[in-house]
Amino acid sequence: MFRVGGPADCFVRVTEKNQLIQALCLLKEAGQNFFILGNGSNLLVSDAGYRGVVLCTAGGMNRISVEDTVIYAEAGASNAAIAAAAKAHALTGFEFAAGIPGTIGGGMVMNAGAYGSEMVNVTEKVEALRADGTVCRFSCEEMKFGYRSSIIRGSHMVVLSVQLHLQHGDSREIGAKMEELAAKRMEKQPLEYPSAGSTFKRPEGYFAGKLIMDAGLKGFTVGGAQVSEKHCGFIINRGGATAADLHHVIDQVQESVFTQFGVKLEPEVIMLGEFDGTEKLQESRNGS
Ligand SMILES: Cc1cc2nc3c(=O)[nH]c(=O)nc-3n(C[C@H](O)[C@H](O)[C@H](O)COP(=O)(O)OP(=O)(O)OC[C@H]3O[C@@H](n4cnc5c(N)ncnc54)[C@H](O)[C@@H]3O)c2cc1C
Incomplete structure (x- = not known):
């Protein structure tokens, strides 16, 4: 996770399956926006946070x-x-x-x-x-x-x-296999910084990280957000990044790669909340 973003109106950690079902039914009846959160490892939450209820399964509903x-x-x-x-x-x-x-x-x-x-x-x-x-x-x-x-x-x-x-x-x-794969991750990925893993999906026939590197964006920085120097497919929070910084870097990377290579990079990262005045709600659930 990027470790950025504002609060939700309400955050609930669910511990039981039936509790989750009941909460969802109540939210639906009330016409409330809600978002199902796992560990948040693939999310970019806006600086303004989320106007609705977050139901989190991690750390509770985990038998x-x-x-x-x-x-x-x-x-x-x-x-x-x-x-x-x-x-x-x-x-x-x-x-x-x-x-x-x-x-x-x-x-x-x-x-x-x-x-x-x-x-x-x-x-x-x-x-x-x-x-x-x-x-x-x-x-x-x-x-x-x-x-x-x-x-x-x-x-x-x-x-x-x-x-x-x-x-x-x-x-x-x-x-031994798990240790081998963990060592590979440590060697190749900037795990020392908060990120959401690979920021973009792999475009057919290309590797996102290579395209970003070839576009000259290695180390490209806006505020505290940066295209990782260790692995260009990762955008990282170098410290003090805002969600807006990260969003700006994502936009810039998409634009440069498209201009230079004609390839559209699609974010793998899911955005939640408002970015550039637009509400990103495609991945949230609306009870109404
Ligand atoms: C350092 C790092 C390395 C990573 N490496 C990989 C990798 O190798 N391969 C890979 O595929 N991904 C990788 N990721 C991305 C991420 O870990 C995965 O996408 C992961 O599966 C997301 O799980 P999560 O619980 O954190 O989901 P979240 O980030 O919490 O949510 C992701 C989406 O799933 C939805 N969701 C979560 N739980 C539920 C549920 N119970 N019901 C319905 N919807 C739900 C959310 O609403 C959201 O839309 C990496 C991320 C990081 C930070």
């Missing part, structure tokens, strides 16, 4: 259980905790996600992925709440996973829990 090769996790369970459970039960397949700093709910929305795998490869079933208040279950196929997308993204549905299917493996090998 995990394991049965044979199946891991059941509530939406707020962190990828790291699920990876630890997989390792403890000698289950392989989730190593790729151990270092993705989000919740499994957020991972389902984004089809989070790294190092050659993504959530689509480990998902068996997803329990979700529809906008009409009914609970449904999606198979992996029904989730319509795509590149950083799923049926949940941009919909009015909320992930409640997830069933993952892994394979039997060797605990030590699983641990």
